[in-house]
Amino acid sequence: MTEGWSKKIYVELLPPTEDDNRSDSERILDGLKEREDLKDERIRFSPSVLRRFYQVCEKAQWNITITLGFDGTGWEILDVEAGDTKEEHYGLCTDLGSTTIVMELVDMNRSEAVARETIFNPQTAFGEDILTRIFYTKDNEENREELRRATVSGFCELMEKLEKKTGINVKKCAAMVVAGNTAMIHFLFGMDAFCVFHTPYAVHTLKPDVCHAREIDIPMEGFLYCCPGKANYLGGDIISGIIAEDITEREEISVFLDIGTNGELVIGNRNFLIAGAGAAGPALEGGVVKTGMRAEKGAVDRLIIENGEIKIHTIGEERAEGICGSGIVDLLAQLFLNGWMDLRGELQENRSDRIRRQGQEMAVEYAEGLYFYQSDIEEFLKTKAAAATMVEYMMQTMGMTMDEIDRFYVCGAFGTHISKEAGVTIGLYPDIDREKIISPGNTSLAGARKILLHREKKEKAEEILENMEYIQFGSVEDFLHLMTAAMAVPHTDYQRYPSVMKELKKRERPHL
């Protein structure tokens, strides 16, 4: 029996007679109230169901299936169908990312996704990065509405794709759970998101209430719940991820690092939870790299230097057009391990003819005609330093060492694709057991699915917000100082990276 945001219940009721002429709505409510799971619950008929349910009851001789949607505190009857249709019971969960939106159709009976679709967020028409979108909509109601409609159109498109793929009428879903960062949720509801990036960082809302999907123009009969956020930079997508990975359920301590447009970090277990966020994103995804690109066809995603030669792999095994995040991490790790780049990130011209001056600066030709520049390296190392320093700073704050970490989650597409080994080599990840480094994929979506299937996770989310301590790294004084030390490869304090040192030694490049 699912404990999700919706229920489908088959009942065989006795038709009205002169001796029992309760009203039809009462008959159904009485029938539902006989159930253990509903006897103390508030149940409401929506006017649109009221208008037609009795016809179904009559035709089906009162053998009917009732769909109930959870409104956050009680239930609403969203549909009455003839016969037993319990088998067809679906819900939706959505990861509303700034780059992509991912939606899953979930079989509520089997507690599993039956289909998943991904599209680029239509908001990108108004700006590749969030800041552009924010300035587009700031103090401009019309543009804000335009962006809102674009967001909604994305949901509609995904629903249509899912419907087409499965043949299931997704409009009849009684519930959708959405996880997204704070700016995305602002856009979804049509709010100005300037507050997200502007002091004093008091956003308009972190917890939109459960609403009818149609209240925000999403063509679905049921309710929509957004996983709540903690702060401007720590949104519902992260809370959702924490729920996905059960971080607050275990005694063991987890580090949860999500690198996307921003870097978000959570450390904790069942007893404590500390979180922070910082600007640590775009560079890692190739955003500020000159030949950087998304992980699409033609992107270099794997790279190794063997016998003085750079060997690449591209997505789709097509001609290289640029390099994506995982390729960059491989590249830097390989440059470093082969001595083509020193610990400060400087390219060593004498080490290979692939390294040469290109225009104003040094660069490495990682594929034919494609260069990775000295300035790209610096940008990238700055970002990896920011990410690593967030972890370091927070560990220090807690008086903890890396030994105490049982799981080091690297979420998102970035974490999924980069090689753990290369991540450790460049000092993006700490030098811990590789098994402890986990790439759980899209935890935002996984959390949304989990919440959809277990509505008590709504309380869990609120509890997480309640217990979580939030650090604004921007306001931490010695953060920059720590970050400078972390800009070296793997780190100024190389003792922290024994496995990297061992590898260098093996390669007879003691590097000290």
Next chain:
Amino acid sequence: MTEGWSKKIYVELLPPTEDDNRSDSERILDGLKEREDLKDERIRFSPSVLRRFYQVCEKAQWNITITLGFDGTGWEILDVEAGDTKEEHYGLCTDLGSTTIVMELVDMNRSEAVARETIFNPQTAFGEDILTRIFYTKDNEENREELRRATVSGFCELMEKLEKKTGINVKKCAAMVVAGNTAMIHFLFGMDAFCVFHTPYAVHTLKPDVCHAREIDIPMEGFLYCCPGKANYLGGDIISGIIAEDITEREEISVFLDIGTNGELVIGNRNFLIAGAGAAGPALEGGVVKTGMRAEKGAVDRLIIENGEIKIHTIGEERAEGICGSGIVDLLAQLFLNGWMDLRGELQENRSDRIRRQGQEMAVEYAEGLYFYQSDIEEFLKTKAAAATMVEYMMQTMGMTMDEIDRFYVCGAFGTHISKEAGVTIGLYPDIDREKIISPGNTSLAGARKILLHREKKEKAEEILENMEYIQFGSVEDFLHLMTAAMAVPHTDYQRYPSVMKELKKRERPHL
């Protein structure tokens, strides 16, 4: 402090700072939760308010007025306005009658109506009487929708009239309470009402849940609550009336008789409540009388026979065009007291030249060229007998006598206009102290207003339904037998009407 279905609350909140950067929605909720009356309440932001409230807060430097609407169990924030606008706090209550719809705009601060408007129910375009409308919509979704739209258009028209009259934006009302009979509520929600008049009289619903007015296309921001009904013939209009008159609050016993399209009767006090309904309406309102008409200009509404002459009064003092309910009761009482009609209701040709054969039957010319026929008298007496018998039967069932009655309410327009004395004379009312006979007017509307101003009356209504015993007169065997006895004027058992006997004696018409 009103305890109504809406609240307007003025708060002066501190704007966000770096030290206190709670989200805007949280800031408002925290502000509200500080209040004694809201601290344990569920409060929700509607998405439409979420989209814009923060702009108001900013502009008004957080000196804002929040409008809360009650959804039946919790509150929804329906509006956020700049400054203190508590003074403008209004709600709506509606009596949805089958002939007329009456709506009042209520000042929630002063607990009083500021304006009232009445229109003919636009449903009449689809049938003067309810049955015609029911057959028009039966098994025909399109016609049902047409009737629903007509009903809604009536609400809209009334709202516009109220707005025009008062200059108050009624669309901003946070609550509307509607009282109507079961068929009317079915039509309002777009349901087939055939069930109301058809065995086994299991209607589709007696208790529509509180809904957003817009869910049924009424252009108002807040919630709509319909006073619940007890049975097919005993609707929310009667429950509303019981609440209006506090019948269940007193030790004294009341008889509550509502004569409209149907006759509905309730007898009770704080300890018991018994109710029933029967076909007792149209004839009394002049419906089946050949020259009968509504209480409009030109209708004979008062009549007396003096010195062998009929003297009439018409509404608007215009030329007589027909006769309305109160005129009929006066006419019959006067015919009887003057011996122009005997106790069986037969016109006495020899008593006046106003009484003569007209076509197939005897008739009295009550105004120039206007006749009241023998068959009209019979129809009317049948109906008055039905009404009187309902009371008699119910009193017998309870083992009570008329002496025990403290208040005999005759509700509705009919009760308001007919003369008590004439009502007793023809045996429509029992022969009790005239002071005990009360014409409270539109109790359906008064009850709706009371519920609007005191939301705990919602529970009171449910309690009334719970405790009320309902009798279907149609299924009572000796009802017809009792009714036959009650068809005499004032009654076959004339001992029950001592005051009428006394009057006859005074007129030297002992009539026995």
